[in-house]
Amino acid sequence: MGISLDLYDCEQPMKFDYNPETIEKKWQNFWSQNKTFKTDINTNKPKYYVLDMFPYPSGAGLHVGHPEGYTATDIIARYKTMKGFNVLHPMGWDAFGLPAERAAMRSNQHPATLTKANISNFKRQIQQLGLAYDWDREICTSDPEYYRWTQWIFLKLYEKGLAYLADVPVNWCPAQQTVLANEEVVDGKYVETGDPVEKKVMRQWMLKITEYAEQLLEGLEGLDWPQNVKDMQRNWIGQSKGLLIDFKLSEAAESIEVFTTRPETLMGATFCVVAPGHAIVQHVQHEYKALVDAYCKKVANMSDRDREMAAAKEKTGVFTGLFVDHPLIDKKIPIWVADYVKLGYGTGAVMAVPGHDERDHAFAEKFELPIIEVIDDNNHLIHSEGYDGQSVEDAKQGICNSLIDLGIAKETITYKLRDWLFSRQRYWGEPFPMYYDDQGQVCTVSQKELPVVLPTIDAFKPTEDGEPPLARAKDWLQFETPDGTMTRETNTMPQWAGSCWYYLRYMDPKNSDAPFSFEAQQYWGQVDLYIGGLEHAVSHLLYSRFWHHVLYDCGLVSHREPFKKLFNQGMILAQSYRDGLGKYYHESEVYEKKGQYFSKDGDEALTTMVEKMSKSKLNVVNPDEVVSSYGADALRLYEMFMGPLDMTKPWQMNGVKGVYHFLQRVWRLSVDVESNQLSEDIVDECEPSNEWLTALHQTIHKVTEDIESLKFNTAIAQMMSFLNLCKAEKQIPKAQWALFIKILSPFAPHISEEIWAIMGFESSISRAQWPSALEQYLTSAKVSINLCINGKKVTTLMVDKDISYEEAEGMFKTNEKISSKMNGMHIKKLIHVPNRLINAICIK
């Protein structure tokens, strides 16, 4: 044994060469044993709260897209710590959700068991990336100690009248035996499985998010969020200001109320359209009744999506036989019922102005209804008796006023936003803290009795009579009180519930008296930086803002908005390979020949695409394989080096080599690979070249700036350039080299810790102070300027900074290269852009 070991050593002369596997394990253990990243309230330091959108721990594990955002926040967390901030940087699990429940149904294991296994895999994968999380603050939404407070907040919502029961048509998926959210249904199918979805009226818990529409809209103003996300939320809330106008039925006392944003087009209204199901439909008589009823019935059976798709292609509708009187002129207007008008928006009725509304226009053309233009090209009214010639603005005012004076109209604001359907007929979610008495009246579980723990049941599927799975828990379902037999709510909350407030729990995760203490909340305040994917631009970010606003109104939090700055990381794409039949091949099943890819099994030519990573496309890149070949530091570095954080970028395994190489060279420059001691070239005393010192300080400066603006790719490029420059130095002063290792450390913490230790520093580099660049090296005395003739660069010159126009002119005229290009031309005009260029306009 001894002999072979010696032999081994002989064959591996560089036995202390860069070895990420050993040093990364070493430092991960060190951090966890020393609780290096543990945070507590410390009023002596400014706080900084940097948050990742916590993951849903799926069975598939992490892919290479997850660490992108995690690395970015980690760099910020480590950087801010070194800058003297008290940093909160937590991680947890959004653990309730349908996939675990479906897996449970298939394998007949408890979802909690599966979730636990998934979490431990996720945690292992995340921990091997060396992220500076305070794991003592780890939370899990499916933990009763967590969802106890989710239930508690729900009770707050209920107390404030923001939660109510309603019979609403919902997306019922027979195959899954469950109700789906709108965002889960595409083309009448469940997005996850493709199972068909139909409409079914059910009793559901709803949250009155519409009551906060105005506030949620206003709150966006002051947020440092990407413009597009704000726009998307504004669109979703969909505020529109307009007029409600009564149109009286010609032959009955009733009237219909329509909503319009363009009252100035009133004279162009040639018909009205009501949504199927509108109350006025009851007044339809005689020969029209059967047709209208049949139409309404047909539409009611369609899913929202199908209905929209169909209506977008071709307008459908039927005449009701009813007429209304035009409110201002002597004219009868027919009422039609059509599915392009929706019951849930406005009043479910519109005055159709085919001259100025595309949808109305298409409808009018199809059914040969009159089309009147009432506004000309100059934005003045025509064909509008009494208002002809007025500007749109004036006419709008005038028409509004006269309708309001007549008492048949009022100004109003409507929202596209609808109340939030908040219950699911599923097992794996938070039980509602609600029950019903024997009269069917709703009762709340008292706060002391929380949590209502999810009961254990025999199968995770609905009961035979279509009740939610929780109805299977017979012993749990009912309980006796002096007032009689009580029956618990069997719906559970949607997955969004837990993620609505998790960022608050991180502030005080162990609190057993409250979701979080007021003090903790007051100290940590808003999330200073929140990084996650764009897919949550509306849903999660709007729902959690809503809850936060409510908590604010309850006096539980001191800021109205939870997330001060938001940043969306771009998606990471990967190359996929497909044959003529559309069958996908894994990278390991293909080979490359002259830039063309072929399948190994049949030598078939394959087409390649760069697309979203997905299991079905066999192009998912697992971070584990990257870590095992190149180490976590290289993975982190590559994730950040690929390109700008917010862009979608293709994954290229070869690219990892480049950053690995960089780390290796940093290592070899720092460490004597024979002895594992500090390299002999890193010395206490020496005089580095001025170029080197300048580059060092410029690097410190650039890296600092780039971290602040989340431009990690160029920060890394700068460090690489600096390293390239180090080759020219025979010796490097230790004190200065330490500065470089410090600025590298947020990006590549393991190697930096190891080199730091080898340099003889005793405490973790994460506790070191961030260096600042010396001003004297940031400004140089010489600059290079271009000399141009007629806008074309002729030569580049190094000159003193800030030379005068006269000096520049002289320099230009005496320059040999310039003279040789003049060919008898003379200078008409000379442009001198200080420190940039001198350009002469020359003519013959």
Added chain:
RNA sequence: GCCGGGGUGGCGAAACAGGUAGACGCGCCAGAUUCAAAAUCUGGUGGUGGUAACACCGUGUCGGUUCGAUUCCGACCCUCGGUACCA
């Protein structure tokens, strides 16, 4: 359709406030080292022409503003993401 990104070498990408492209990395080529290969190191590398100095062309397309445009303006094409009759 609408809204928002994005089109720059063989590839991922740089370029401050308009200042005269392609930083950094991958790949490729050549050399060193090696019995050889891998690894490593050194140099080169936008295209076309030329031994070369050099010349011309080059940031999706067409046009405009400017001494000067990847950057500003207008029209269009392609691509990715979001969204969907919102009255």
